[in-house]
Amino acid sequence: MTALDEARAHLAKAREFLEAAELTNDLQLFNAAASNAVTSGINSKDAICLALTSRTRKSDNHAEAVAELKGAGRAGRDSSATLSRLLKLKSKSQYQAGSVSAAEAAKSIEWAARLLETAQAVTPS
Template sequence: MSALDEARAHLAKAREFLEAVELTNDLQLFNAAASNAVTSGINKDAICLALTGRTKKSDNHAEAVSELKGAGPVGRESSTTLSRLLKLKSKAQYQAAAVSAADSAKSVDWAGRLLAAAQSVAPD
């Protein structure tokens, strides 16, 4: 599979999770929406593969932000959005405190921005 084909596969996953984000947010399932938004955004691999031909697989999301930042102008612009999105991960998935409606709405926006950036560099 070429890097561009792999980027498009990651893009498809990001799109699927973004659809789940929108559905769960509409149902006021804010933790699930933010969690799905994070998963959609983590598919930053689409951007990295399309722009550099490679991506790193790591559970360290701070490294993912750095990798994205180093993937050219689109990656650099997207890295701030990914960083914001990742800050909701613990609250959405692990902490007792719930994600607010406002933070959930932000996560929808951020995941959408990342998807749009990925689509711009790895169009179908």
């Protein structure tokens, strides 16, 4: 599989998880919505990096993911702050006892959608 094929595969996953985030948010399942938005954003990051640099790293270290995106040209640099904000909701939505609020879930979907737009813009069809 080429880097471009992988970018397209991550782009498809990013779309799917964003749709799941929107649906679960409509059901007021805010932790699930934010979790799905985070997964969408991570897949968008992978698509952006693969499309622009032909590589991406798989790391659980959020700072490394943001740095990788920041190093992927102007589009990556411009998107890195959005990814950073989105990743801050990962632990709260998935692991911590406290829950994501409706406002946080809505913001996470907005941020994931922004990352997806960038990924679509830089990934050739």
